[in-house]
Amino acid sequence: MSTAATIPAGAGGHATPRRGAGRTEPQALTIRNVRKVYASRGRETFEAVKGMDMNIRPGELISLLGPSGCGKTTTLRMIAGLETITSGDILIGDRRINDLPPGKRNVGVGFESYALYPPLNVRENLAYGLKARKVAGAEAQVDDLARRLEMTELLDLRPASLSSGQKQRVALARALIRQPPVLLLDEPLGHLDASARQRVRRELKLLQREFGYTTIVVTHDQLEALSLSDRIAVMNGGIIQQFGTPDELFDDPANQFVADFVGEPGINLFPGVVRRDGGRVTVRVGDDTLVPAASTPADGRKVVVGMRPPDCVTGVERGLRGEVAVFEDLLEYGLATVVVPGVDERLVVQTPSGQAWSGGDALTFTAPPERVYLFDAETGDRLR
Amino acid sequence: MATELKPGQKRLTPGAIFADIAIVAWFVFALFPILWMLLLALKNDAQQTSTYFAFSPTLENFGTVLSQRGTDLTSVDFKSAILMSILNCGGAVLVSLLIGIPAAYAAGRYRFKGSEDLMFNMLSFRFAPELMVIVPLFVIYTQIGLFDTVFGMIWVLQLVTMPLIVWILRSYFEDMPEDLEQAALLDGYTRRKAFTMVALPLVRPGIAAAALLSFIFAWNNYVFPLILSDTAASTVTVAITKFLGGGGQAYYNLTAAAALIGALPPLVLALTIQRYLVQGLSFGAVKG
Numbered sequence: 001m002s003t004a005a006t007i008p009a010g011a012g013g014h015a016t017p018r019r020g021a022g023r024t025e026p027q028a029l030t031i032r033n034v035r036k037v038y039a040s041r042g043r044e045t046f047e048a049v050k051g052m053d054m055n056i057r058p059g060e061l062i063s064l065l066g067p068s069g070c071g072k073t074t075t076l077r078m079i080a081g082l083e084t085i086t087s088g089d090i091l092i093g094d095r096r097i098n099d100l101p102p103g104k105r106n107v108g109v110g111f112e113s114y115a116l117y118p119p120l121n122v123r124e125n126l127a128y129g130l131k132a133r134k135v136a137g138a139e140a141q142v143d144d145l146a147r148r149l150e151m152t153e154l155l156d157l158r159p160a161s162l163s164s165g166q167k168q169r170v171a172l173a174r175a176l177i178r179q180p181p182v183l184l185l186d187e188p189l190g191h192l193d194a195s196a197r198q199r200v201r202r203e204l205k206l207l208q209r210e211f212g213y214t215t216i217v218v219t220h221d222q223l224e225a226l227s228l229s230d231r232i233a234v235m236n237g238g239i240i241q242q243f244g245t246p247d248e249l250f251d252d253p254a255n256q257f258v259a260d261f262v263g264e265p266g267i268n269l270f271p272g273v274v275r276r277d278g279g280r281v282t283v284r285v286g287d288d289t290l291v292p293a294a295s296t297p298a299d300g301r302k303v304v305v306g307m308r309p310p311d312c313v314t315g316v317e318r319g320l321r322g323e324v325a326v327f328e329d330l331l332e333y334g335l336a337t338v339v340v341p342g343v344d345e346r347l348v349v350q351t352p353s354g355q356a357w358s359g360g361d362a363l364t365f366t367a368p369p370e371r372v373y374l375f376d377a378e379t380g381d382r383l384r
Numbered sequence: 385m386a387t388e389l390k391p392g393q394k395r396l397t398p399g400a401i402f403a404d405i406a407i408v409a410w411f412v413f414a415l416f417p418i419l420w421m422l423l424l425a426l427k428n429d430a431q432q433t434s435t436y437f438a439f440s441p442t443l444e445n446f447g448t449v450l451s452q453r454g455t456d457l458t459s460v461d462f463k464s465a466i467l468m469s470i471l472n473c474g475g476a477v478l479v480s481l482l483i484g485i486p487a488a489y490a491a492g493r494y495r496f497k498g499s500e501d502l503m504f505n506m507l508s509f510r511f512a513p514e515l516m517v518i519v520p521l522f523v524i525y526t527q528i529g530l531f532d533t534v535f536g537m538i539w540v541l542q543l544v545t546m547p548l549i550v551w552i553l554r555s556y557f558e559d560m561p562e563d564l565e566q567a568a569l570l571d572g573y574t575r576r577k578a579f580t581m582v583a584l585p586l587v588r589p590g591i592a593a594a595a596l597l598s599f600i601f602a603w604n605n606y607v608f609p610l611i612l613s614d615t616a617a618s619t620v621t622v623a624i625t626k627f628l629g630g631g632g633q634a635y636y637n638l639t640a641a642a643a644l645i646g647a648l649p650p651l652v653l654a655l656t657i658q659r660y661l662v663q664g665l666s667f668g669a670v671k672g
Contacts, residue, residue, distance in 0.1 A: 040495075103574075109567070115564050129570075129571035133572050178571075
């Protein structure tokens with residue numbers, strides 16, 4: 001099992017694309033060396049986005065994943081035109097959009113706060129954007145979209161009387177109504193409870209497949225990113241740490257940050273020292289030894305070892321020897337929290353279904369070499 | 385402790401009872417001057433200086449204040465003073481709204497060089513004593529011919545109304561999520577349209593509250609009309625005091641009646657826009 005990472009990119013693609021009249025073709029979105037610097041008098045300048053490059057293919061669904069303050073929302077707002085670009089270029093198709101006002105960029109934005117206009121009912125809220133452009137047949141388009149989003153019964157309600165899930169759908173509809181070639185969604189599922197989140201997530205994915213818009217979703221929830229996206233850009237400190245498919249991020253993290261941020265339960269990270277014996281590389285952890293797939297690190301190098309709980313193999317002769325502190329039986333699998341002598345961190349080991357452990361039990365575990373990740377203790381870069 | 389309470393029903397504890405008594409006592413204390421004024425306004429000239437609650441009530445004073453006899457006594461037409469007050473204060477509030485709403489929006493949405501200084505400067509008009517500026521203002525007004533004109537009064541009352549309106553509305557604009565306007569921008573509206581069609585309607589309760597509050601402050605202003613106007617543009621606050629007499633007999637009963645009449649227009653206005661006012665004062669933020 002490897003959590004959500006095994007969900008193939010493109011699940012939900014069975015929905016047949018409808019080629020409705022006036023449907024816009026999805027367009028590529030290119031971000032070239034984009035920077036955003038906030039400078040204000042008497043205060044230190046703050047570089048929110050530090051040189052970002054991304055090539056997003058037409059119709060692709062991308063997530064910007066990262067902790068708050070990592071620059072993901074700033075990036076989204078720069079694409080939408082709500083924030084100026086300090087340097088670099090943003091292109092939709094072949095068209096440079098840096099200097100276009102937001103209304104001319106033809107992007108749809110779903111705001112985290114929904115941005116529904118309180119005095120207007122849902123129907124008027126949806127038609128609002130069309131009226132600005134004096135689109136003919138706005139009413140019919142609203143009805144049509146509402147039918148497809150199964151929200152016809154909401155049309156005459158005011159935003160105040162909607163549940164947050166319904167508001168989310170309306171906000172999404174608002175972004176979709178103009179049939180933008182590029183759709184930007186800021187934390188689209190942020191305010192939903194767990195069950196609504198799953199439902200709307202699937203719905204969102206289906207819609208995106210059906211409408212075919214090039215979509216960027218900003219989220220801090222890795223599960224959301226993993227389950228929605230074709231590719232994910234993990235951001236931290238204004239820099240893209242890794243841009244790849246969910247599987248790539250999970251199986252082959254570029255650095256310690258990505259490894260730590262992606263995966264649930266979280267990866268075990270603990271210090272170790274590389275031992276080189278001829279061509280054979282091993283890692284010394286406390287009194288025990290692990291075998292990584294990495295072949296380049298030099299003897300004596302201090303590293304951080306990463307081992308995901310689901311990758312752990314128990315019932316082995318050699319590996320990390322520890323003592324179970326707590327065991328949680330989650331029926332499909334169990335999670336043992338293990339104390340290993342010489343390691344300060346408590347490690348979490350996933351055990352197969354049917355096994356029961358109790359506190360004080362001795363547990364020896366290891367992981368396949370390609371699942372023992374080594375990171376530089378200083379920089380956090382992956383060592384291969 | 386097991387008794388069910390109906391909604392709105394309070395538990396009877398010594399603390400709660402004491403709180404209720406304290407509130408009633410405060411009401412009596414706070415409303416007593418108004419009661420006193422009402423009693424005074426109902427007394428005739430002979431009884432006006434007695435402090436007995438027993439007297440023969442009369443409505444004559446209200447008539448006197450508004451009639452020619454009142455004008456003869458004070459050399460001020462009370463009815464026209466009320467009209468002047470409405471013109472001066474209404475005009476001042478209108479001008480403040482026209483200039484203050486865009487100013488409040490700019491101050492609430494943008495941080496620009498010196499924006500905070502500008503806002504503080506404006507606020508300082510509120511806490512600087514009027515008497516401090518009244519002498520130079522008087523000289524300027526008489527020299528450029530603004531003395532005793534409605535235009536001049538509207539201008540000087542900006543010192544009272546403008547800071548209130550700008551400061552109250554700024555917090556309204558600050559509390560309003562910017563996303564709403566940005567969504568409008570993305571829909572293709574211009575900045576100006578996003579302001580007039582999205583932001584402005586949402587702060588309507590705030591505008592009502594700010595306008596009423598500044599109208600009342602302007603209405604109550606005494607020093608500016610006292611010094612900067614004479615008969616043509618003088619207001620109700622000045623006219624009321626004329627009944628106290630300038631060396632002749634002081635008509636406390638007429639003064640009280642005039643004060644009660646003078647308090648009516650703001651009261652009527654407040655009751656008319658009460659609905660907006662309650663919204664305006666209770667909604668800290670605009671919620672979506």
